[in-house]
Amino acid sequence: MNYRTMLSIKNLQAKIGEKQILNGIDLKVNAGEVHAIMGPNGSGKSTLASVLSGREEYEVSGGEVDFLGKDLLELSPEDRAREGIFMAFQYPVEIPGVSTINFMKTALNQIREYRGQQALDAVSFLQLMKEKMKLVEIDQSLLNRSLNEGFSGGEKKRNEIFQMAMLEPKLAILDETDSGLDIDALRIVANGVNKLRNKNNATIVVTHYQRLLDYIVPDYVHVLYKGKIVKSGTKELALELEAKGYDWIKSEVTVA
Amino acid sequence: MSKSNQVLEEITSKEYEHGWTVNLETDEAPKGLNEDIVRFISAKKNEPEWLLEWRLKAFRQWQKMVEPKWPNVTYPAINYQDIIYYSAPKQKVKPNSLSEVDPELIKTFEKLGISLTEQKRLTGVAVDAVIDSISVATTFKEKLSELGVIFCSFSEAVKEHPELIKKYLGSVVPMNDNYFAALNSAVFSDGSFCYIPKGVRCPMELSTYFRINAANTGQFERTLIVADEGSYVSYLEGCTAPMRDENQLHAAVVELYTMKGAEIKYSTVQNWYPGDKNGKGGIYNFVTKRGLCAGDHSKISWTQVETGSAITWKYPSCVLKGDYSVGEFYSVAVTNNYQQADTGTKMIHIGKNTRSRIVSKGISAGKSQNSYRGQVHVMKRATNARNHSQCDSLLMGDQCGAHTFPYIDVENNSARIEHEATTSKIGEDQIFYCLQRGIDEESAVALIVNGYAKEVLNQLPMEFAVEAQKLLALTLEGSVG
Numbered sequence: 001m002n003y004r005t006m007l008s009i010k011n012l013q014a015k016i017g018e019k020q021i022l023n024g025i026d027l028k029v030n031a032g033e034v035h036a037i038m039g040p041n042g043s044g045k046s047t048l049a050s051v052l053s054g055r056e057e058y059e060v061s062g063g064e065v066d067f068l069g070k071d072l073l074e075l076s077p078e079d080r081a082r083e084g085i086f087m088a089f090q091y092p093v094e095i096p097g098v099s100t101i102n103f104m105k106t107a108l109n110q111i112r113e114y115r116g117q118q119a120l121d122a123v124s125f126l127q128l129m130k131e132k133m134k135l136v137e138i139d140q141s142l143l144n145r146s147l148n149e150g151f152s153g154g155e156k157k158r159n160e161i162f163q164m165a166m167l168e169p170k171l172a173i174l175d176e177t178d179s180g181l182d183i184d185a186l187r188i189v190a191n192g193v194n195k196l197r198n199k200n201n202a203t204i205v206v207t208h209y210q211r212l213l214d215y216i217v218p219d220y221v222h223v224l225y226k227g228k229i230v231k232s233g234t235k236e237l238a239l240e241l242e243a244k245g246y247d248w249i250k251s252e253v254t255v256a
Numbered sequence: 257m258s259k260s261n262q263v264l265e266e267i268t269s270k271e272y273e274h275g276w277t278v279n280l281e282t283d284e285a286p287k288g289l290n291e292d293i294v295r296f297i298s299a300k301k302n303e304p305e306w307l308l309e310w311r312l313k314a315f316r317q318w319q320k321m322v323e324p325k326w327p328n329v330t331y332p333a334i335n336y337q338d339i340i341y342y343s344a345p346k347q348k349v350k351p352n353s354l355s356e357v358d359p360e361l362i363k364t365f366e367k368l369g370i371s372l373t374e375q376k377r378l379t380g381v382a383v384d385a386v387i388d389s390i391s392v393a394t395t396f397k398e399k400l401s402e403l404g405v406i407f408c409s410f411s412e413a414v415k416e417h418p419e420l421i422k423k424y425l426g427s428v429v430p431m432n433d434n435y436f437a438a439l440n441s442a443v444f445s446d447g448s449f450c451y452i453p454k455g456v457r458c459p460m461e462l463s464t465y466f467r468i469n470a471a472n473t474g475q476f477e478r479t480l481i482v483a484d485e486g487s488y489v490s491y492l493e494g495c496t497a498p499m500r501d502e503n504q505l506h507a508a509v510v511e512l513y514t515m516k517g518a519e520i521k522y523s524t525v526q527n528w529y530p531g532d533k534n535g536k537g538g539i540y541n542f543v544t545k546r547g548l549c550a551g552d553h554s555k556i557s558w559t560q561v562e563t564g565s566a567i568t569w570k571y572p573s574c575v576l577k578g579d580y581s582v583g584e585f586y587s588v589a590v591t592n593n594y595q596q597a598d599t600g601t602k603m604i605h606i607g608k609n610t611r612s613r614i615v616s617k618g619i620s621a622g623k624s625q626n627s628y629r630g631q632v633h634v635m636k637r638a639t640n641a642r643n644h645s646q647c648d649s650l651l652m653g654d655q656c657g658a659h660t661f662p663y664i665d666v667e668n669n670s671a672r673i674e675h676e677a678t679t680s681k682i683g684e685d686q687i688f689y690c691l692q693r694g695i696d697e698e699s700a701v702a703l704i705v706n707g708y709a710k711e712v713l714n715q716l717p718m719e720f721a722v723e724a725q726k727l728l729a730l731t732l733e734g735s736v737g
Contacts (some may be wrong), residue, residue: 053692054692055688075687075691076691077691078691078692078694078695078697080692080694081691081692081693081694086692087332087692089689089692092689093683093685093689094686095686095689095690095703095704095707096707096708097707097708097709097710097711098703098704098706098707100648102703103690103693103703104693104694106703107690107694107695107698108694110694110695110696110699111694145434146707147658163693167694194619200516229662
């Protein structure tokens with residue numbers, strides 16, 4: 001295995017109840033890369049994101065996932081997060097009475113504890129927070145409010161990216177981050193993601209539309225259909241999809 | 257069984273941490289209740305004749321009363337003849353100072369994290385420690401007396417300040433107010449008394465710590481706090497009991513009295529033994545708490561965090577008699593396993609321009625039942641009365657119940673009453689969101705519950721708030737379904 005390999009998915013199958021959703025996914029993500037997962041509604045994009053982050057409603061019925069030499073599927077959701085997997089949720093949940101600041105302090109310190117690091121003192125935490133706030137262009141007043149409560153769609157997504165900046169994951173999975181965003185919000189969110197990109201981390205962007213990829217430019221694009229990756233390519237594939245629509249892929253798959 | 261249900265199982269089976277007992281030699285009354293027992297208790301305490309008469313009167317009234325059946329709780333009939341009504345740790349002489357107190361007793365409280373040795377205390381909190389039927393020690397007495405603040409056990413107050421006791425005992429909660437108040441009036445054994453003189457702002461928190469130790473014993477304490485004109489006091493009450501298979505009765509009475517411009521802030525963290533996870537044992541907590549805002553511009557504020565007891569029946573109330581007086585009630589009531597709680601408040605608006613505020617947060621988990629019962633009553637002459645009530649319920653799992661019984665009686669058209677209520681459930685989604693950020697399930701529940709109860713916890717004095725947060729987490733960790 002290449003030392004740069006971050007995530008290696010082999011023949012991954014998953015179901016919810018009796019319904020098979022993922023039918024053998026193969027995917028390899030190296031450090032420094034951005035992969036886009038596209039596909040029509042119901043193709044299994046969000047399921048893939050959920051399975052990788054460890055949602056228990058989904059039962060993995062076959063295959064393996066290696067994350068930096070560890071069997072990802074054996075890890076609890078919190079340990080996956082502590083190992084460096086971050087998911088930006090499509091629908092971030094509200095937690096009344098808990099500020100983003102308090103939430104991040106709890107998260108960061110649990111992750112640090114897992115890694116054998118000391119908890120951050122108040123001053124260092126505040127410094128880190130200020131630095132990341134600037135990076136993702138988020139206002140402190142938002143971070144003092146109850147997490148996601150009464151946030152607009154844009155504020156919620158920006159808050160997700162702020163959390164991602166705080167936790168500095170090795171692998172970030174953005175699940176339909178563009179949904180519900182106007183173009184300005186989309187640009188701010190994408191800017192944040194781009195600033196966080198470096199040669200040591202990787203990003204998986206799950207999206208239905210091409211437009212997010214104008215801002216977060218992927219190295220590879222994969223098309224998911226009926227729980228399988230049916231086509232892979234570079235960013236041009238996304239443009240082709242935009243032009244021809246998903247029906248093109250559907251017919252191509254049927255023909256094959 | 258899903259993973260979160262497993263965690264629920266594991267964590268809710270966590271043991272009650274104050275369930276130990278100590279071997280204290282006790283001086284007990286025989287089981288049962290009759291006039292002789294009332295006389296026995298009174299004699300044990302060398303009480304004056306008038307107080308014995310008062311007790312007997314209460315006892316006779318109690319005999320004619322029936323136990324209330326309207327609360328939303330169920331329990332087997334209590335055999336009042338099977339309870340020991342007086343139990344005191346045996347001490348050869350009445351201690352004059354802390355150094356004379358039985359070291360076992362001091363150890364008992366130290367085990368609870370309550371140091372009775374003043375120099376060891378870091379925070380400025382004066383403590384009155386009550387074990388079973390009597391008060392064993394009161395700290396910081398001298399320092400307080402320099403300001404004219406009286407803070408002592410109830411029995412001591414009867415001896416040292418009979419005029420105050422005579423005047424205020426039963427002035428807020430009449431002896432025949434209800435079944436349990438009448439029972440308490442007949443057999444109450446000790447408790448705390450506190451008087452804040454005119455214009456004095458009590459410089460430290462006053463606190464009573466109650467502990468039931470002996471078996472088969474009921475605890476019937478009385479607390480009376482009188483705040484004279486323009487004075488202020490913040491008062492804390494804490495309580496625990498050993499784990500025992502049989503249920504134990506706790507029927508206390510708390511009376512608060514504020515004169516013109518005075519304010520009393522009363523905080524409770526109630527952690528009586530709740531019974532085991534199958535619902536066996538635990539304390540029956542049947543308590544009457546009421547405050548009278550007698551003077552204009554006076555204020556009474558109740559804050560309670562109720563985590564313990566097998567059954568809680570308790571409605572800390574405010575009678576807003578003085579014009580411009582203010583009543584507040586902040587409550588977090590948590591029930592888990594087979595606990596039952598029927599708790600809330602009464603705000604009685606009598607004076608003009610009186611205001612009240614109710615914030616109640618119920619949390620139910622396991623197979624427990626949690627009810628909020630509250631009354632807002634605006635009397636005829638209470639022009640411009642204002643009330644705002646907010647009752648929230650949080651459910652964990654799918655086998656518990658949350659109920660709300662609000663009563664609103666308005667006899668004056670200028671009143672403005674607002675009532676808001678919400679019910680929510682800790683969602684798998686909320687938990688998963690936390691997990692995905694690297695926060696484990698226990699911490700996630702603690703975070704969510706503390707967030708939910710924040711508005712109430714913020715009302716608690718600092719050192720209590722920390723204890724309460726931990727207690728909430730301990731009672732509920734992992735109770736998600």
